Amino acid sequence: MRRAILNLLFPVLIILGLAVISFAQDATKTNERPQPPAQSPQRREENRHQPDASRYSWEFKQPAFLVSHILIEHDALGRGKITFEQKGEDTPIVEPIELSTSTLGRIFGLWGDLRFLDSTENYQSAKNFAHLGTYSLHWDDSKRQRTAEFNWSDNKEAWKLANEYRHVADQAIFVFDMKVARENQPLNTTTLMKQLESLLNRGELSDPYQLVPLLTDLSTDERIPLIARNHADRLLKKIEK
Numbered sequence: 712m713r714r715a716i717l718n719l720l721f722p723v724l725i726i727l728g729l730a731v732i733s734f735a736q737d738a739t740k741t742n743e744r745p746q747p748p749a750q751s752p753q754r755r756e757e758n759r760h761q762p763d764a765s766r767y768s769w770e771f772k773q774p775a776f777l778v779s780h781i782l783i784e785h786d787a788l789g790r791g792k793i794t795f796e797q798k799g800e801d802t803p804i805v806e807p808i809e810l811s812t813s814t815l816g817r818i819f820g821l822w823g824d825l826r827f828l829d830s831t832e833n834y835q836s837a838k839n840f841a842h843l844g845t846y847s848l849h850w851d852d853s854k855r856q857r858t859a860e861f862n863w864s865d866n867k868e869a870w871k872l873a874n875e876y877r878h879v880a881d882q883a884i885f886v887f888d889m890k891v892a893r894e895n896q897p898l899n900t901t902t903l904m905k906q907l908e909s910l911l912n913r914g915e916l917s918d919p920y921q922l923v924p925l926l927t928d929l930s931t932d933e934r935i936p937l938i939a940r941n942h943a944d945r946l947l948k949k950i951e952k
Contacts, residue, residue: 765787818872
């Protein structure tokens with residue numbers, strides 16, 4: 712009888728022993744797949760996209776002119792400010808500015824054509840036209856910087872670049888003058904509209920399409936003379952055709 716009981720218990724003990732061994736092996740088993748090393752802060756910083764820190768500026772000076780000093784400063788996205796001084800005024804005017812995509816494309820194309828930071832060329836022509844004002848171009852890419860100053864240049868790209876910025880300035884100053892006229896001297900808007908049409912006809916606006924919202928607003932602004940409203944409407948059609 713006793714032997715029969717032992718014979719029955721022996722297989723059960725064997726099964727229990729195997730189960731305990733298997734459980735112990737599972738408890739101590741580790742994931743043998745190699746884990747990638749943690750990325751160092753330096754590597755993460757290297758992989759992060761670094762924005763273009765370049766700063767660009769254009770400056771014009773002629774003390775005898777009505778607008779005697781103009782400075783345009785902007786970043787690689789075309790965002791910045793324009794500062795200008797009017798003759799007889801002590802306080803400079805500062806306004807935000809944003810170059811359009813088309814304007815920025817032309818300007819950056821000319822900076823590139825000049826290889827400005829690599830060049831040591833003196834852009835000043837043998838002819839001196841200081842009475843027409845002096846232009847200054849400056850580029851700082853956070854590692855190198857260079858400034859070039861001239862009042863006339865035989866270098867076509869340098870002269871085109873100076874004039875592209877001049878068009879930006881003329882357009883921005885018109886916008887400011889129109890804002891002041893609408894608020895304080897509505898009758899002056901008729902003269903300003905004539906000036907704008909002259910700039911448009913000569914191709915001396917940086918991007919006329921940027922003026923579409925303003926002209927649309929002017930065409931229905933009953934605070935200004937009807938002749939100015941109609942003029943704004945005509946220029947709108949001219950720009951949009």
